[in-house]
Amino acid sequence: MISPHRDWLACRLRRPLLVCETTMAQGNRVELRGVAHAFGGTQALADVTLAVEPGELVALLGPSGCGKTTLLRVVAGFIKPAEGVVSIGDRIVNDIPAGRRKVGLVFQNYALFPHLSVVENVAYGLKARGATRERVAARVAEMLDLVKMAAFAKRLPAQLSGGQQQRVALARALAIEPDVVLLDEPFSALDKNLRLDMQIEIKALLKDYGLTSIIVTHDQEEALSMADRIVVLNHGRIEQVDTPEALYDRPSNTFVNRFVGQTNFVRGTLLGKSGGRLRIALEGGASIETPTPSRFLVTGGPVVVSIRPENLQVTVPLRPEIIPATVRITLPLGPIELIEAITAAGDVLKVSRRRSPSTGRLAPGTEVGLAIIDPSGVSVFAPTDAAIESSGSSARMHLASHLN
Numbered sequence: 001m002i003s004p005h006r007d008w009l010a011c012r013l014r015r016p017l018l019v020c021e022t023t024m025a026q027g028n029r030v031e032l033r034g035v036a037h038a039f040g041g042t043q044a045l046a047d048v049t050l051a052v053e054p055g056e057l058v059a060l061l062g063p064s065g066c067g068k069t070t071l072l073r074v075v076a077g078f079i080k081p082a083e084g085v086v087s088i089g090d091r092i093v094n095d096i097p098a099g100r101r102k103v104g105l106v107f108q109n110y111a112l113f114p115h116l117s118v119v120e121n122v123a124y125g126l127k128a129r130g131a132t133r134e135r136v137a138a139r140v141a142e143m144l145d146l147v148k149m150a151a152f153a154k155r156l157p158a159q160l161s162g163g164q165q166q167r168v169a170l171a172r173a174l175a176i177e178p179d180v181v182l183l184d185e186p187f188s189a190l191d192k193n194l195r196l197d198m199q200i201e202i203k204a205l206l207k208d209y210g211l212t213s214i215i216v217t218h219d220q221e222e223a224l225s226m227a228d229r230i231v232v233l234n235h236g237r238i239e240q241v242d243t244p245e246a247l248y249d250r251p252s253n254t255f256v257n258r259f260v261g262q263t264n265f266v267r268g269t270l271l272g273k274s275g276g277r278l279r280i281a282l283e284g285g286a287s288i289e290t291p292t293p294s295r296f297l298v299t300g301g302p303v304v305v306s307i308r309p310e311n312l313q314v315t316v317p318l319r320p321e322i323i324p325a326t327v328r329i330t331l332p333l334g335p336i337e338l339i340e341a342i343t344a345a346g347d348v349l350k351v352s353r354r355r356s357p358s359t360g361r362l363a364p365g366t367e368v369g370l371a372i373i374d375p376s377g378v379s380v381f382a383p384t385d386a387a388i389e390s391s392g393s394s395a396r397m398h399l400a401s402h403l404n
Contacts, residue, residue: 027055027212028089028179035074035084036236044070045081046236052180057206057213059227061220063259067236068216072182075214077101088179099128104173104211108185110165112157118144118168119153125176143171146205162190163198170202174209181206183215187222199226220260224248232256254381257306264312264349266305266323267383270297278380280305283345286323290378297382306379307372309352314339314362317369325349327366337361341368 030052037045045067052058060068073079074086077098086093093101105111112121122143126136144150147167157165166186173181186202187195203226206213217223223230224244232239232247232255240252251257254265271279273292280303281287288305297303317324325341328348332355339351339362349370362368372378 027210029054029087030075030180030212030214031085031087032071032074033085033087035071035081035086037070037074037079037081037083043236045074048084048236048238050231050238050241052212052214054212055207055210056228057203057215057226059223059230060214060216060233061218061223061230061260062233063218065235066233068218068233069184070236071233072184072214072216075180076103076105076182102176102179104176104178104181106166106169106173106181106183106186108188110157110169110189112165112168112172114157117154117156118149118160121157121168122172122175125172129176139175140171143175146174146209147171163194166190166198166202170205174211178211181211181213183213185216185218187217187219195222202226224260230260232259234259249377251306251379254304254306254384257379257381262309262350262352263379264307264309264347266307266343266347266349267345268303268305270299270301270303270380272299280380282323284323284325284343284347287320288372288375288378289321290375290380293380295380295382297380302383304381304383306381307349308377309338309350311373311377312349312351312370313353313373314351315369315371317367319369319371322369322371323349325368325370327362327364327368329364330361332361341370 032048032050035045035048036043048067048071050058060071062068070079074081075088077093077096077100080094088101088103113124116124119140122140123136126139131139141150144153147170149164149167149171152160152164157168160168169186183202187198190198199222215223215226224247227244229241229243230247231241234255240247240256242250247256247260251260257263258265266282266284268280268282271281271287273279276292277289278292278297279287279289282305290305312323315322323343325343328340328342331338331340335355336352337355337359339353341349341351343349351370
């Protein structure tokens with residue numbers, strides 16, 4: 001019997017993707033319910049509940065030590081969680097060892113066997129599972145065609161570039177027809193330009209092939225560009241699960257807001273609410289209006305306003321809604337320039353704006369006004385006891401001490 005994967009591959013090789021019927025097998029659902037695990041006295045995961053839908057690509061994002069790699073290893077079967085249930089498809093897999101889970105793995109260092117050729121590396125998982133010689137040969141050829149590595153079949157890993165090694169690692173992961181593909185920091189060893197090319201290529205391949213995939217990364221741009229949804233982890237707990245757009249535009253708290261992308265935090269006072277909008281007086285003299293967030297805020301109380309650097313533009317400080325500031329430094333970054341300015345209240349704000357050969361660089365000490373381009377892109381939070389680091393500055397705004 002010919003596999004649906006092979007039918008689809010043959011169709012894609014003969015004709016454009018859009019005219020091929022989608023006959024490949026669908027991915028499997030991955031579900032974690034109440035998963036917890038600790039290493040000694042360190043809680044690595046705490047009450048993690050998450051469902052990854054068939055064919056979905058989900059990114060686990062967070063700082064070092066947040067639990068993302070531990071969570072991936074729990075799904076892979078390398079760690080049995082102390083609490084909770086892990087399901088792949090319709091099976092609870094807590095007691096199923098990694099070698100029997102049909103999980104495709106792509107590691108940070110690719111983990112290719114240096115003494116085996118490309119063909120032998122791709123064939124390894126199939127042989128370990130007892131596939132026939134004919135099946136191994138056919139499947140390996142199919143995978144090498146898929147990742148465009150057939151011409152390098154006899155080479156050893158040391159004879160391949162980083163991008164080529166990554167393709168071989170992915171082909172090996174897909175060869176076993178996995179229920180889920182797990183990728184652990186797969187692009188970290190590549191230079192920036194090659195990394196972007198491989199992100200595009202591998203995302204397209206995983207999506208076209210209909211596979212459920214989970215990728216671990218600490219790179220915000222990587223998560224935003226690749227994932228259907230992003231899971232932000234902090235100290236072993238899920239802070240927010242959402243689409244890249246919703247996560248960036250509507251972070252649930254200041255941790256997510258600060259970790260996903262760059263932002264500016266400005267202190268202010270909530271003057272009132274009217275017609276679904278908030279009126280806020282910012283420290284430093286400006287007053288703004290923003291859409292009302294879902295979180296509870298007290299009129300007359302302190303708030304923290306988050307403004308993304310690309311949501312600010314330089315103008316003349318004349319109107320009440322303009323934030324007066326003084327340019328500290330300007331950094332040209334190719335197509336954009338990053339301006340760091342200081343408000344009268346001492347808040348350090350970053351402004352990202354397009355640069356061209358005719359754009360004049362703002363000199364340090366220049367008095368400017370900063371206008372919010374899109375008020376709907378502003379997030380407003382109640383202050384917490386946690387310190388919020390002002391973007392681009394080593395100084396910290398300890399909100400509790402300032403506002404008490």
